[in-house]
Amino acid sequence: MESSSSEPAPECPPEFPSASSAKARTEPPAVRAERVTRVHRDGRRELKSLDQVSLTVSAGEVVAVTGPSGAGKTSLLHILGGLDTGYQGRACVAGTDWQTLHGSERARFRRRTCGFVVQGLALLPQATAAENIEVPLLLDGVAPGARRTRVAEALALVGLEDQGAKLPDQLSGGQQQRVAIARALVNGPALILADEPTGSLDSTTAASVVRLLLAAARERGAAVVLVTHDPQVARHADASARLHSGRLDTPVHESPKE
Numbered sequence: 001m002e003s004s005s006s007e008p009a010p011e012c013p014p015e016f017p018s019a020s021s022a023k024a025r026t027e028p029p030a031v032r033a034e035r036v037t038r039v040h041r042d043g044r045r046e047l048k049s050l051d052q053v054s055l056t057v058s059a060g061e062v063v064a065v066t067g068p069s070g071a072g073k074t075s076l077l078h079i080l081g082g083l084d085t086g087y088q089g090r091a092c093v094a095g096t097d098w099q100t101l102h103g104s105e106r107a108r109f110r111r112r113t114c115g116f117v118v119q120g121l122a123l124l125p126q127a128t129a130a131e132n133i134e135v136p137l138l139l140d141g142v143a144p145g146a147r148r149t150r151v152a153e154a155l156a157l158v159g160l161e162d163q164g165a166k167l168p169d170q171l172s173g174g175q176q177q178r179v180a181i182a183r184a185l186v187n188g189p190a191l192i193l194a195d196e197p198t199g200s201l202d203s204t205t206a207a208s209v210v211r212l213l214l215a216a217a218r219e220r221g222a223a224v225v226l227v228t229h230d231p232q233v234a235r236h237a238d239a240s241a242r243l244h245s246g247r248l249d250t251p252v253h254e255s256p257k258e
């Protein structure tokens, strides 16, 4: 992914206290949440879906977020991916604070830095696997030749090099999810946000899809935040964070309190 000097570059502070590697001390982490609180109002009632949540995930690192239904997992993913900015605290991707970006600028930054793998995020049914993977590149104005190369690379990355011409309903559930993974990775994102990516798959297929997602992300140096109910899936992560009623029971690389 290319960046230019015209790109917005508002920065989160560079001193990321958590990271264990020297590299992570000098580069901003792929994603950082700092004391994020999200309050929803329903009439006079207030509900906190997230309460002072802090975490940092570095490039190439995989963090599983677990917790019971309603714990705030999806809310956290939406904030990390800049889909929800109505929170207190700070959330940054690759050093850029989401709340400093607006409108189309935010959407463009999201396309270039974040890949989403979400259960039920359907592939376009009338488009082939290759065409589905191409969508983020088209949105980003990538030239046709480069698009073809990158789609072919992404198909190979998920082991579907000879399935690109098939429509989604000609593929198995596991293969469809691999197409979704290729689509999420094709823009070379710094961060993959995966919300129950294997929820609809049987356990053997789920395990192979998760292994593939994590291997592909690691190969590309992307960080992964993986929301899952399944302890078998969480086992594949480098670290786990458990949310309960909007609070992290197990802080991941939490910033020190000032």
Ligand SMILES: Nc1ncnc2c1ncn2[C@@H]1O[C@H](COP(=O)(O)OP(=O)(O)OP(=O)(O)O)[C@@H](O)[C@H]1O
Pocket: 040, 041, 042, 047, 048, 049, 067, 068, 069, 070, 071, 072, 073, 074, 075, 076
């Ligand atoms: N826009 C909203 N308005 C009101 N309440 C909301 C909103 N979004 C989330 N919530 C509430 O916040 C809490 C956390 O929701 P969230 O979807 O993040 O949980 P979750 O851990 O992902 O749950 P599940 O595992 O069932 O998907 C829930 O009580 C939910 O009802």
